[in-house]
Amino acid sequence: MKNTVRVRFAPSPTGFLHIGGVRTALYNWIFARQHQGKFILRIEDTDLERSTDEAIDWILNGLDWMHLDWDEGPYRQSDRFDLYQEQTDRLMAEGKAYRCYCSPEELEARRKESIGKGQPAKYDGRCRDLKEGERGGEHTIRFRAPQEGSVIVDDLIRGTVIFDETQMDDLIIRRSDGSPTYNLTVVVDDALMGITHVIRGEDHLSNTPRQIQLYEALGFEVPRFAHMALILGPDREKLSKRHGAASVSEFRNMGYLWEALINYLIRLGWSFEDQEIFAMEEILEKWSLDDQRKSPSVFDHDKLEWLNGQWMKLLPPEEIGDRLLPFLERTGLIEQEPDRDWLTGIVISLRERSLTLVEMAEKAEFYFRELEYDQEAAEKFLTADMAPLLEKTGELLAKQEKFAQEALHGALRAFLDAEGIKLKVVAQPLRVALTFRKDSPGLFEVMEVLGKESTLERIEKALEWIRNR
């Protein structure tokens, strides 16, 4: 029987959950689900200086919001230092690691020197073959990397990548303060946790041969690797905060739906026929690591926005209503739970004209309170010669029993036909009266959501405004 698939997402908690990070998590999550495997969350916080609990919260919340749940963890590497020490001791005992007494300053100086001479900036092996007691004091521990031959990375996305071992550095696996470093911890944990597939960003590809050396030195089975092409900013460099929004929480705050974000991310480097819209169930069915493109992708904000607009219409309006609530609260439009049917009506009227929840909340404002008239709109449409028609329309609406859009539409149409007036003529003044703006959802939708009382009130208010101008 085949080993069950075990994959992991292993972020370091040194900042917000980056969009590239969440894509890595997404790939791993999907891969695990597709193979009835386990998705493990591991926090790589060996750098005690830079790791914060706050950042762990951001990561957990971000994954949570993206609906990427994990089966094990979160493990924290800072709880596992003993394990790394054990393995380091083993390497030392077997002569596969050694103490290095070179200070950071010393190393820096020698690095500069060799770069100056056009040599590769690798550790020069100064302490590699020290005799007992030759140097002393504060020291790190370095892995004695094999120096001849080559390491072959058989990558699921990139194919066979060959690295020359003569290029390989003796990397530090334990700092002078006794803490373990990334390249050791990642190998030890992936091995001990039984990780079968390491799916991560291409920025880790060059780490892979050194990690393979470590797996072999430790006698661990080497997992399969898959290095996915990176997401780039508009300047074609690795996407970062420099490029504006780059964290999950920012997208969330900008009113994006997680479904859209996932949909967007999965289409980077992958496609299925001419399809653009993918729900998670469909992704699980159709996506495959084997189809993943090797070239990096530029993050396109416009396309994400379009996709979000699609998802705003795709999800049930009740659901969008739920998601909209925090944004309405944020702008002070509601203090308490509004009537759900009413909220749903608002969503239905706005979902075809809002690309994000933020935009929807902004556009919804007129439903909640009376606003200042848009100056241009009022001047153009709330004119003295429109007053009589507006007034008659008000009277007509006042007579309507059933304040539903079809009925209202029919009634007004009949009235206007009898008078020989086009709907167009009264539509704009009416719109300004009801919504204070020159563009809005359909008039009759607005009336229905607003209700008879507010509708008549607002028409009355507009008439008064005309009289006073």
Added chain:
RNA sequence: GGCCCCAUCGUCUAACGGUUAGGACGCCAGCCUCUCACGUUGGUAAUCCGGGUUCGAAUCCCGGUGGGGUCACCA
């Protein structure tokens, strides 16, 4: 600079030796229409360059060029 990866419209991508090089976002125009949108129809726009291999190359090979990643007591 060393090592590694990558290369089709501006962007995301399809075409896995034979297509008028397809779709999507964006942009432009028409239609729809009570406004704005949505929708819809059409348009704009690409195989980085040079050599091979082949009857035939976006596709395979080689070499350039270009872009990216990585070279920490960060992960």
